[in-house]
Amino acid sequence: MPYNTAPDGAQTFYKDWGSGRPVVFSHGWPLTADAWDVEMKMVADHGFRGIAHDRRGHGRSSQTWDGNDMDTYVADLASLIENLDLRDVVLVGHSTGGGEVVRYAARAANGRVSKIFTAGAVPPVMIKSDSNPEGLPREAFDEIRAGVLKDRSQFYQDLSGPFYGANREGSQISQGARDDFWRQGMTVGLAAAYDCVKAFSETDFTEDLKAIDVPMVIAQGDDDQIVPIADAARKAIKLVKHAELKIYPGAPHGIGGPYQEALDKDILAFIS
Template identity: 90%
Template sequence: MPFNTSPDGAQIFYKDWGKGRPVVFSHGWPLTSDAWDVELKMVADHGFRGIAHDRRGHGRSSQTWDGNDMDTYVADLAALIENLDLRDVVLVGHSTGGGEVVRYAARKANGRVSKVFTAGAIPPVMIKSDKNPEGLPLEAFDQIRAGVLADRSQFYKDLSAQFYGTNRDGSQISQGARDDFWRQGMTVGLKAAYDCVKAFSESDFTEDLQAIDVPMIIAQGDDDQIVPIHDAAMKAVPLVKNAELKVYPGAPHGIAGPYQQALDKDLLTFIS
């Protein structure tokens, strides 16, 4: 299995499928690069090089005690892209990974990035404050941390319903998809899972979005129960110089089922 060494010595696992223009994927919380397998195969089948890593503390990467914060996540991504000497990169990020690729594109890309695509992404900022009164209160994220500490196995099983919208009438998402969410979540170290809640909820990407100067698609389902669209995509689009909004009616946070089919079609068109 391939690993990349980060500046602090952390070993970051990554998948590298296909040949051609690189498309680099970043996953959400509490998942791994496995969440992007369908898309990795899709881009590789269409003449691109699909790359996805396990964020530190997640999956097969090092479970470091320190560094479970957004700036270190971005440094890990930068080290991977630089060590593989990737150029003309298309960045794709879901949820927490959306924040990761936005910050990388704004602060670390050094001309290596040509396009950005996010789905259900956390930018601009999730937490409620005087500057962001429509955000989610701190108590909501404290409940997530408490669930992770108390019984993360059951917490992930329960959370998968909101993640994939199976608590909505007419959902077409399988139990298998929910089981895979649990499987991936259970590979995440407890410290990483706990610390990452602060990283995805309190990081402010407003200035990062304003700094992006390459074409960008900001995609989101309008029934996202994890990252509410009115405080995410709807606020992010006006901040980016060259951004297009894609809204998927009735789609949840998790990329699966009909939502995945529609999003993958738009992604392939965008990178082609």
């Protein structure tokens, strides 16, 4: 299995499928590169090179005690892209991964990025504050941390419901998809799962979004129960110079079912 060595020596697992223009995928919490397998195969089948990594602490990557923060995640991504010497890169990020690719493009890309596509991304900032009164209260994220510490196996099983909208009438998400969410989550180290909650909820990406100067699609379901659309995509679109907003009626946070089919068509159209 291929691994990249991060600046601090951490080993980052990655998948590298196909050949052609690189499309780099960044996953959400508490997932792994496996969350992008369908999209990876899709882009590879259409003449692109799909690359997806397990964020440090997740999946097959090193479970480091330190570095479970957004700036280190970005440094890891930068190291991977630079060591593979990828150029004319299309970035695709979901949820926490959306924040990761936005900050990378704004601060570390050095001209390597040509397009960005985010889905259900956490930017601009999730947590409620005086400057972000519409955000979610800190107590909501404290509950996530408490769930991870108390019984993360059951917590991930329960979380898969609102994550994929399985708690909505008419949901077409399968039990298998929910089980795979649990499977991936259970590969995440406890320290990484816990610390990443602060990374995705408290990191402010406002200035990063303002700095984006390449074409970008900001996509989100309007029934996202994890990252509220009013505090995410609808705010982010106002900050990026060259962005298009795509809203998927009734779609959840997790990429699956009919939402995945529609999203994948849009991703492929954008990168083509």
